[in-house]
Amino acid sequence: MKILVLLKRVPDTEARILINQEGTGINEQGVKFVINTYDEYGIEQGLRIREQVGGDSKVTVVCMGPGEATELIRTALAMGADDAVHICDPALGKPDPFTSAIILAKAITDEGFDIIFCGKQAIDDDMAQVQSILAEMLDIPQVNVVAVFELSDDGTKATVRRRIEGGDEKVEARLPAIFSCEKGLNEPRYASLPGIMKAKKKEIRTKTLADLGFGEVPGGTRSRVLKWLPLPKGAECRMVEAEEMKDAVAELARLLREEAKVI
Amino acid sequence: MTNDVLVFGEIRNGELKKVTKELIGAARLITEGTGGNVDAILIGKDAGSAAEQISDFGLRTITVAGDGILDNYSTEGYAKVFSEVVKAGSPAYVLLGATAMGRDLGPRVTARVDGVMFSDCVDLRFEEGRCVVKRPVYSGKLFIEIAPEGEWTTFISIRPNNLPPAGPSGGAAEIVQRPAGVTAESIRAIATEIIALSGGRPDITEAEIIIAGGRAIKGASNFRIINELADLLGGAVGASRAAVDAGYADQAIQVGQTGKVVNPKLYIACGISGAIQHLAGMRTSRVIVAINKDPNAPIFEKSNFGIVGDLFEVVPMLTGEIKTML
Ligand SMILES: Cc1cc2nc3c(=O)[nH]c(=O)nc-3n(C[C@H](O)[C@H](O)[C@H](O)COP(=O)(O)OP(=O)(O)OC[C@H]3O[C@@H](n4cnc5c(N)ncnc54)[C@H](O)[C@@H]3O)c2cc1C
Ligand SMILES: Nc1ncnc2c1ncn2[C@@H]1O[C@H](COP(=O)(O)O)[C@@H](O)[C@H]1O
Numbered sequence: 018m019k020i021l022v023l024l025k026r027v028p029d030t031e032a033r034i035l036i037n038q039e040g041t042g043i044n045e046q047g048v049k050f051v052i053n054t055y056d057e058y059g060i061e062q063g064l065r066i067r068e069q070v071g072g073d074s075k076v077t078v079v080c081m082g083p084g085e086a087t088e089l090i091r092t093a094l095a096m097g098a099d100d101a102v103h104i105c106d107p108a109l110g111k112p113d114p115f116t117s118a119i120i121l122a123k124a125i126t127d128e129g130f131d132i133i134f135c136g137k138q139a140i141d142d143d144m145a146q147v148q149s150i151l152a153e154m155l156d157i158p159q160v161n162v163v164a165v166f167e168l169s170d171d172g173t174k175a176t177v178r179r180r181i182e183g184g185d186e187k188v189e190a191r192l193p194a195i196f197s198c199e200k201g202l203n204e205p206r207y208a209s210l211p212g213i214m215k216a217k218k219k220e221i222r223t224k225t226l227a228d229l230g231f232g233e234v235p236g237g238t239r240s241r242v243l244k245w246l247p248l249p250k251g252a253e254c255r256m257v258e259a260e261e262m263k264d265a266v267a268e269l270a271r272l273l274r275e276e277a278k279v280i
Numbered sequence: 281m282t283n284d285v286l287v288f289g290e291i292r293n294g295e296l297k298k299v300t301k302e303l304i305g306a307a308r309l310i311t312e313g314t315g316g317n318v319d320a321i322l323i324g325k326d327a328g329s330a331a332e333q334i335s336d337f338g339l340r341t342i343t344v345a346g347d348g349i350l351d352n353y354s355t356e357g358y359a360k361v362f363s364e365v366v367k368a369g370s371p372a373y374v375l376l377g378a379t380a381m382g383r384d385l386g387p388r389v390t391a392r393v394d395g396v397m398f399s400d401c402v403d404l405r406f407e408e409g410r411c412v413v414k415r416p417v418y419s420g421k422l423f424i425e426i427a428p429e430g431e432w433t434t435f436i437s438i439r440p441n442n443l444p445p446a447g448p449s450g451g452a453a454e455i456v457q458r459p460a461g462v463t464a465e466s467i468r469a470i471a472t473e474i475i476a477l478s479g480g481r482p483d484i485t486e487a488e489i490i491i492a493g494g495r496a497i498k499g500a501s502n503f504r505i506i507n508e509l510a511d512l513l514g515g516a517v518g519a520s521r522a523a524v525d526a527g528y529a530d531q532a533i534q535v536g537q538t539g540k541v542v543n544p545k546l547y548i549a550c551g552i553s554g555a556i557q558h559l560a561g562m563r564t565s566r567v568i569v570a571i572n573k574d575p576n577a578p579i580f581e582k583s584n585f586g587i588v589g590d591l592f593e594v595v596p597m598l599t600g601e602i603k604t605m606l
Contacts, residue, residue: 028418030419030537030538030556030557031556031557033421033556034418034421034422036422043418043422054537054538055538113396114387114397115391115396118391140418140419140537141417141418142417143399143400143415143416143417143418143419143420144387144397144399145383145387145399145400146386146387146390146397146399147387148387149355149384149386149387149388149391150387150388150390150391152355152388153359153387153388153391153392154391157468158355158356158468158469159355159384159388159469160355160469161380161383161384162380162383162384164531178475179380180380180532181379181380181381181474182292182379182380182483182485182486183476183477183482183483183486183532184474184475184476184477184532185474185475185477185532186353186380186471186473186474186475187471187472187473187474187475188469188470188471188472189469189470189472190468190469191468191469194468194469200531200534200538200539201531237430238429238430239395239396239428239429239430239432240396240398240426240427240428240429241426241427241429242424242425242426243412243424243425243426243427244424244425245422245423245424246414246422246423246424246425247422247423248420248421248422248423248563252584254570254580254581254582254583254584254585254586255584255585255586256580256585256586256587256588257585257586257587258587258588262589262593262594262597263597265587265589266587266594266597266598266601267601269569269585269587269598269601270598270601270602270605271605272585273546273567273569273585274602274605277546277567277584277585279489279545279546279566279567280489280513280546280602280605280606
C-alpha cells in the first residue's frame with residue numbers, strides 16, 4: 018500500500034508570535050519551527066497502517082516548504098517514514114491554500130497513492146482548507162478531523178470517527194481517500210537513535226516548480242491581507258477578595274449577575 | 281457574478297442551528313453594501329421544516345434539498361447540490377458556519393466553483409466594494425484582516441456566537457425544492473451514525489457558559505463539582521490539556537490550541553494556569569473568571585475577575601451562592 022503523509026513546517030505552539038516591524042507578517046526571528054502538530058498524528062497513523070498492511074507498503078512524506086524544512090522531513094524519516102518529496106522553490110513564499118493544493122496535487126499524482134493522511138489544520142494560517150481542496154482536485158473522498166481510524170482487512174475502505182459538535186460522526190470511506198487528523202487519534206512515536214541514523218540515508222527528492230511542470234506560481238492571487246492585528250489587550254483583572262472566602266464568592270456571584278450580566 | 285449572498289443553513293436534530301441566523305445577519309450587512317439579495321440553501325433531513333423557521337427573514341429564496349440520500353451527511357452528496365446552486369445563482373459571497381460541517385464542506389465547494397475561502401472569521405464589514413473579514417491566525421495569537429482580490433466567488437465561514445443573529449424582517453421567501461441529483465454509488469464516504477459524547481450538555485463550541493477544570497482537579501470524579509456548576513447554569517464543561525492527558529476528562533472537551541476554540545459569554549477557569557496553548561482556545565470569551573490558588577498564575581492576566589483560593593472550596597460555594605440567586 019502506498020501511503021502519503023503531508024507535512025507542513027510551522028512555528029512551535031510555545032512560540033510567542035509577534036507582528037514584524039513593517040506590519041506585513043510575523044517576526045520569525047528566534048521562532049522555533051516544528052512539524053505541524055496535527056501532521057504528526059498523520060505520520061504516526063501512516064506508520065501504523067504500513068505496519069498493519071505489511072508487504073511492500075511504503076510511507077512517503079510530502080512537504081512543501083523552505084530549505085529549512087529538510088530538518089523536519091528528517092525527523093519524520095527518523096520516526097520511520099521511508100522517503101520524502103520536498104517541494105522547495107524560492108518563488109513560493111507563503112502560498113495560499115489554492116496554490117498549495119494545486120502544487121501538492123501535482124506532486125501527489127506523480128507519486129501515486131492509496132491513502133493520504135494530513136493534519137486537520139495548519140497552526141500558522143489556521144485555514145483547514147488544503148486537504149479538502151486537494152481531495153476535490155484529486156477526485157477522492159475526504160474525511161476531516163479524524164479521531165479514530167480503522168482500516169478494513171482487505172484494505173479497500175476505512176471506518177473512522179470524525180469529531181463534530183458534541184460527539185463523533187462515524188464515517189465509512191472507500192479508498193483512495195484523504196484523512197485529516199485530530200489530536201487523540203494516536204500517540205506519535207519519538208524518533209529512536211537507530212531511526213535517526215537510518216534517516217540520514219533515506220531519500221528526499223527535492224522538486225522545484227519547474228520540476229513539477231509549473232512555469233510560474235499557479236493558482237492566481239485570490240486575496241490580500243490588509244492588516245495584521247495584535248490581540249486586544251484584556252481588561253484588568255478585578256481580584257475579588259474578602260476576609261471570609263464566603264463573602265468573596267458571594268461578591269463574585271453578584272458581579273457576574275449584576276455588573277457583567279452573564280448569569 | 282451577481283451582487284447576491286448565499287447562506288448555507290445548518291440543521292441539527294431537526295432544528296436550524298443558531299449560527300444560521302447569525303449568517304443571515306452578516307449577509308444583510310454585505311447586501312446593504314452590494315445592493316443584492318440574500319438567498320439560503322438548506323440540505324438534509326428536515327430541510328423543509330427548518331426553512332419555515334427563516335421564511336420571514338427577508339430572504340429571496342430558500343433552496344431545500346431534502347432527498348433521502350441526503351439524510352446522512354456526506355461531503356460529496358452535499359457538495360454536489362451546494363455547488364450546483366452556487367453555480368446557478370452565481371452569488372458574490374457564500375456564508376457558512378465555522379462548524380464541523382461548514383469547515384468540511386466549505387473548502388470542497390470552494391474548490392469545485394474555483395473561488396476563494398476565508399475560514400473561521402470572527403467579524404466582517406463591507407468597504408470599498410468588497411467584504412473585509414477578520415480572522416485569527418497562528419492559532420489565535422494574532423488576527424488578520426483579509427479581503428478577496430479579483431472576481432472570485434468568496435466563501436466565508438463564520439464562527440458561531442460572534443455576530444448578532446438576524447430576526448424576522450417580513451416578506452415570504454420563495455421555497456425552491458431541489459433534487460439531490462446524486463446516486464448512492466457516487467458517494468464514496470458517508471456518515472453512518474452520530475455518537476454523542478457531551479453527556480446531554482451543550483457542546484463547548486456552542487455553549488454560552490463554560491466551566492473548565494485543569495490539572496488541579498486531580499481526578500475524573502472530582503469533575504463533579506465542575507459539572508454541578510455547569511448544569512446549574514445550563515453551560516458546558518471544558519478541560520485543559522493537562523486534565524485530558526491525565527485522564528480526568530475526555531479529549532472532546534479539551535479547550536485550546538490542540539483542542540476546541542470556544543467563545544462563550546462566560547468562561548470560568550478552575551485550577552488552570554493559563555498556558556499560551558490554553559489561552560489560544562478561550563481568550564475571546566466575553567467574560568473570563570479565574571479561580572486559582574496561586575496569585576501569580578498567568579491566567580489572572582487574561583481574566584476579568586479572579587479569586588485566589590482552593591477550587592474545592594470556591595467552586596461548590598459559588599454553585600451554592602448562585603443557586604440562591606437564580
Ligand atoms: C503542542 C502543544 C499543544 C498544547 N495544546 C493545549 C491545548 O489545546 N489546551 C491546553 O489546555 N493545553 C495545551 N497544551 C498544554 C499547556 O502547555 C499546559 O501544559 C496546560 O494547559 C496546563 O494545564 P493546566 O493549566 O490544567 O495545568 P497546570 O499548568 O499544571 O496548572 C494547574 C493550576 O492549578 C492551580 N491549582 C492547583 N491546585 C489548586 C486548587 N486546589 N485550587 C485552585 N487552583 C489550584 C495551580 O496554581 C496551577 O496554576 C499544549 C502543549 C503543547 C506542547
Ligand atoms: N506546504 C504544505 N506542505 C505539506 N502539507 C501541507 C502544506 N500546507 C498545508 N498542508 C497540509 O494541509 C493541512 C491543512 O493546512 P491548512 O489548510 O493550511 O490549514 C495541514 O495540516 C497539512 O497537513
